[in-house]
Every structure is written in structure tokens, then in C-alpha cells.
Amino acid sequence: MNFSLANDFRHALDRGELSPVFQPVRRLSDGVIAGAEALMRWTHAEHGRIEPAEFIPVSERTGSIHAPGAWMLEQALDSLAAWQRTGAGRSMFVAVNLSVIQLSKSDIVAQCAGVLNAHGIAPECLHLEVTETAPLDHPAAEEGIRALGAAGFRLAMDDFGAGFSSFTHLHRLPFDTLKIDRSFISGLRDNARSRAIVANAVRLAHDLDMTVVAEGVETEQQRAFLQEAGCDLAQGFLLGRPATAAALSRELGG
Template sequence: EDTVGRWGGDEFVILLAGEDVLDHCQPIARKLIEEVDQTIVVANASYHLGASIGIAMAPADGDTAEELIRLADLAMYRAKVAGGDCFAFVSPELNRSSSERLAIEVDLRQALRRNEFEIHYQPQVAIGTHRLTGLEALIRWNHPRLGLVPPDRFIPIAEESSLINEIGSWVVNEVGRQIQAWRAAGAPLVPVAVNVSARQCQDLALVDIIRQTLERYDIPASQIEIEITETAAVQNMEHMTRLLGELSALGVKLAIDDFGTGYSSLAHLKCLPISVLKIDKSFVGGTPDNHEDRSISRATIALAHSLGMKVVAEGVESEPQRAFLDTENCDIAQGFLFSRPVTAAAILDLLLQGQGPAVASPDVEVGTEP
């Protein structure tokens, strides 16, 4: 007899028993994926349902419930990375990855106390004039043993372990402190975009954190822009409408990041107080040669402008890309063509110059942004 239970949120646990469990767990996994795979309509918006399944076997993978669930969870995330709507087994490679992941999580819990994080800032420039119009704050972790750990390696771990709220609060405070420092140095200010994860968006305390930061450093709310991903924006429309409404009431600007990679619709966008859409770099990277990427970028720019929003193109790495976006009336560009993320001291120099950076100098490597 098999047992099914809801583990929490959108996660379920199934316990299969029997001597031939290895043989029949795969057909069961396939059947579950087939049954879940469907499209539903809620409030005139369509949503695709899918399932990713991780499978751990006893006693080969572990002999306690805690260990089996932990490994099955890791296998599930591997299935998600593979594209979803599939299943994955625990493997020796996964066990090694689990050990590395656990080590990073342990170190993450000490990183704030040890002051190992720092913020770099990537310029955003007016696409026609290259003048500096804004910045995006990007966290960096100077690990004492591993060196500079890229965000895509530790942010997902922070999100899964609930550390992201503490780290996110630190980022907001650090950005506020830095804006105050730039102003004290006599620099003209530009808005700074701060990325907020889906997990942070679940807590209305985010509004208080940002309000307290603005008050603590006596900075205008217009100097802060909050970026959320398209997927996070539509996870819980009632909650997100309230959260973003309260943030907008503070006076901060709101942006949708990675636009085009999620499942939002016009019905969602028009309900949210968004002022900026950011075209994901996966689309910008294919312009101007790829027809589909050109069409998506062109349509996004037209959509945003029709809704009164500005458009930021991420990952601009070549002059042909910039020229195409300029022709399509994109407002702002960000990418290695103009500047990689740099230190706060380097940004101070740019602000004091009163203009944005020129194209990358020869010693700047052009490549995928961290």
C-alpha cells in the first residue's frame, strides 16, 4: 500500500513500498507527470501546470526518512533544471553536489557576520547618448576559501534555506548606505535597482525594510527601484497587487526583470504599478540576427510603451545589438558593451563626471554577465 502526503506548498511526498518498487516507480512517475500536465484558466488567464519528480531509494540512497527526503528533493531540483515535466533519480554525482551545497549553506550562514558580501553596480545608460541613467546593485560573495562565488551559485541555496530574507535585507540597507555616501561626496544621484526574490516577495515586511532604509539614510524613495522577476510577479496576484501597491505608495519605482521568460499576461501587467520592463538578455543576445529574438524584443518595447513603461535591455554586448535596440526606440541599455559591474568607488567617479561610460575599453572582457 502506497502513501501520499502534502509536504508543504506545492510539494508532495509519495512513499512506495514493495520488493519490486524499482520497477514500478518509473511508470508511476510518468503517469503522475502526464496527469498533472494540463492548462487551466483562472480569471481569463491561462496557466500551464507541470510536475518535476525526484526519486530516492532505500536503503541504497539512505536509511532514514530525513535523508531520503533530502536527496529526493535534490533530485527533484535536478529534474527542474533539466526542463521540468520529468523525473530524476539520486546519483553519486548528486550526492557529491549535495555535500558541496551543504558546505556552501553552512558558510552562507557565517558570511554576513564575517562581512564577506559586497555590492557591485552595473551602469544603465540611455541607449542613444550613453549617458548614465541608473544602476543595478549586484551582490558578490568573497568566500575566504573559494574566492569570488558567483550569485547563481549561492542565491538559489539562500532562497531554499530561508537565508535570502536576511541577505536581501542587508542588500537593501547597503544600497541605502551607499546612496547616502555618494550624496555626501557631492555626486548627482541616479536610481539604483535592487533585485528582490520571489521568497522575499512573500513577506509584507519587505515594505517596512525599504521604508526604514529610506528613513535611516534620509534618501528620496525615487532613488530606489525594486526589481522582481516576471514569474514572481504573478505567483499570487492578490498578494503581489497589495505588496507592489504599498511599495509604489512609498514612491519607489517597480520593474519586471527577465521579461519574456515567465508566464505573465497583459491582464496581469495592467493590474500592477510597474514602471519599467527589462528585456531578458536571452532575447537581446540573439539580436539583430535572430528573427524570433528581434520580434520578441520589438514586441516587448511596443507593449511597454503602450502601457506607459520604460524599457531596459539587459545583456547588450555589441554595437549591432545597441543599434537595433536604438532603432526600435528602446529607452535604456545595460551590458558589457558599456560596462561590467564595478565597485562603488568606480561608480562615484562616473557620477562626478556627470555622464555614462563609453563602450568597454579593450581590457574589458565581453561575455556572459554574472
């Protein structure tokens, strides 16, 4: 992303260019929607849709993620409250991505708790995702993760296997959920090493009393392997594409 677009992102929220979408997360045992991951979308007035892979890293490096991040949290919990008012969505969770910059803020627990209380949502219904490739060894970020865990929030290590210190983070930090990176899921059909890694990651996570989510499930063969391996939850185009809150509500029967 060039400097001009990085600067534009600072004003994207005020200009109404940001919107949330939600990708369903399904139980592999019965296919029921257990939750949804909230994802930020940016439609630039001049350039059209800008991919998250372009603007998220830059927004984190420049520190411009704070206001959009807080807005996404509010949008996610507002939608979750609406889903939970329906019978089908009563036990749902919503997953929200947090950057290291957000985690490093001293008021991160108060911020999350305030939005939860405003909507009457239990802490365990908010899953906070932290990418495994992020610099989690930053003291302030580690302190933020520990504080959120102590406050009852569920913490997910996102993109497990894509970085270089996965096991160190699993050992040191209070993660509840392991999200297996899509690069391993895509290789399940013809890569024996990917199959071995995924199967062993599921066993390891369960031994650590963690829930396992597979990302990027796009084929029935992948879904079947993951179910056989004992994976708990999954998301991907096979199981549901990102959609508006209203669209997902209709799928839930609300």
C-alpha cells in the same frame, strides 16, 4: 550548490564574505549613466567566488536571504546617497533585486521606507526589481508588490520573457519598468524573431506608460538596434561592467 555551501551562506554576511557591486544603467539616447543595479557578490573563504546563479536560488529556498537582502538594500542606498551628493549623480537611481520571500514580509514597505528616510532619498530613486520567473501569484508577494507601488516605489519586472506569465503580471501588478531578458538581446544579430519580440516589447511597454531597460547589451550592433527601436535604458558589458561603488563614483566624477 551543495548543502555545505548553502549552510555556509547563512554565515557569509557575518564573516564579511559578501560585497556589493554596481552595474551602470545608461540612457540610450545620450549614453549618460541614469542609474545602477546593485548586485551581490560572495567570496567564500575556502572556495573563492561563488556565482550568484548558484547561491541566490538556494538562499531564497532556504529563507537565508533575509539578512543579506536587507544588508544589500542598505549598501545600495548608502552608495546612492554618496553619488547623489555629486553633481553628475544627483538624478540617479539604484535598482535592488527583491525575492518573493522578501516581498512576502509584512514589513517590506516599512523596511524600504526606513532606509530611504535614513539617507534622505526619494522613493522614486529606488527601483525594486522582481524577476518575471518568480512565483508572483503568491498572495503575500502580490500584496507586497501592490503595497510598494502604492508607497511610491518604482517596480521593475526583471527578465521579461523568461517566464510564462509575463502578460498576466503586467495586467495585474503595478510595474513601472520592463527589463527585457538578455536571451532576446543576444539574439538580435541573427534572429529575426528576437528582433521582432524586442521591438514589440518596447512598443507594448511604452503603450503601458512603462520605461524599458535592455539587459545584457554586449555589442554595438545590439545597442544601435535598441536605440532605433526606442528602448529607453540599457546595461551590459558594452556599457559598463559591475564595479565597486568607489569605482563608479570616479566614473561619475565624484
